[in-house]
Amino acid sequence: SQQGEEDPQALSIQEGENATMNCSYKTSINNLQWYRQNSGRGLVHLILIRSNEREKHSGRLRVTLDTSKKSSSLLITASRAADTASYFCATVRNAGGTSYGKLTFGQGTILTVHP
Amino acid sequence: DADVTQTPRNRITKTGKRIMLECSQTKGHDRMYWYRQDPGLGLRLIYYSFDVKDINKGEISDGYSVSRQAQAKFSLSLESAIPNQTALYFCATSDFSGFGELFFGEGSRLTVL
Numbered sequence: 001s002q003q004g005e006e007d008p009q010a011l012s013i014q015e016g017e018n019a020t021m022n023c024s025y026k027t028s029i030n031n032l033q034w035y036r037q038n039s040g041r042g043l044v045h046l047i048l049i050r051s052n053e054r055e056k057h058s059g060r061l062r063v064t065l066d067t068s069k070k071s072s073s074l075l076i077t078a079s080r081a082a083d084t085a086s087y088f089c090a091t092v093r094n095a096g097g098t099s100y101g102k103l104t105f106g107q108g109t110i111l112t113v114h115p
Numbered sequence: 116d117a118d119v120t121q122t123p124r125n126r127i128t129k130t131g132k133r134i135m136l137e138c139s140q141t142k143g144h145d146r147m148y149w150y151r152q153d154p155g156l157g158l159r160l161i162y163y164s165f166d167v168k169d170i171n172k173g174e175i176s177d178g179y180s181v182s183r184q185a186q187a188k189f190s191l192s193l194e195s196a197i198p199n200q201t202a203l204y205f206c207a208t209s210d211f212s213g214f215g216e217l218f219f220g221e222g223s224r225l226t227v228l
Contacts, residue, residue: 030214042119042205042219043158088157092214101213107157 004032004089004106012112019076021109023089024069030092030101032065032072037086037108046074046087079113086110118142121206121220129228134193136223138206144218145211147189149173149181152203152222161204164189165211196227 007022023032031050035043049056049065049072056063062075076083088108095102119140128134138147145166150158160173162181170181178200180192193200203224207217 033216035217040203040222040224042221043207043217044219045216048216090217095213099212101215103209103213103217105158107155 004091004104006087006089006106006109008109009107010110010112012114013079014114015079015081017079017113019079019083019111019113021074021087021089021111023072023074023091023106025072025089025091026070027093028067030094032063033090033092033103034061034063034072034074035088035090035105037088039085043088076111079111081113081115084111084113117221119206119208119218119220121204121223123223124221125224127226127228128196130195130197132196132227134196134225136191136204136206136225138189138191138220140187140189140206140208140218142208142218143186144208145186146209146213147183148207148209148217149179149189149191150205150207151175152205158205161191193225196225198227201225201227 004023004025033048034046037043047058049063060077065072086108089106090103092101092103122137148163149161152158159175164170164183167183182190203222206220209217
């Protein structure tokens, strides 16, 4: 079963607006990661936030993590047409009975930024 | 050159044919993965490998097999392709712990007629 559930499934905004995507999960995690995928291309890692962190920034990206609500959000500020892509959250937790991590992807949010 | 290279990038084949997708990496990572992506279903893990002697099934391994020929090479085979295996396939790598980020190839689009 999918660990991460993303909301909304699709988001359409105008250039210059902010875009917010949400990810909810079911079990405790070690970290949560966000990836971007341009149409038909490979996924590219954007940011990793650990379970003991609440907020992280990278350029125009802001990620928050609320472990009590088991949710994360990705905010893209001042969006550009080039931000048009699919965005995936991925939760990482300990693989059962081991010291290794297991990563599970959500279904993604399709973001369209209109010029 | 890309850190993770997949070949072929596109392939059209017929039902019943054997297909191999290949992946090579220059990241020096121990872990390699094969994922399948279908519209609306996100990425699903097919197989993953810690090293050449350690290969593990993912959530959708039926109908697929893999071979880890070397630390840098991980291939995915469809012994007898069927139309519902039409999808975009990704190879990825990560460090040994599995807690870090994944590095993806550009994908192999497979169409089974």
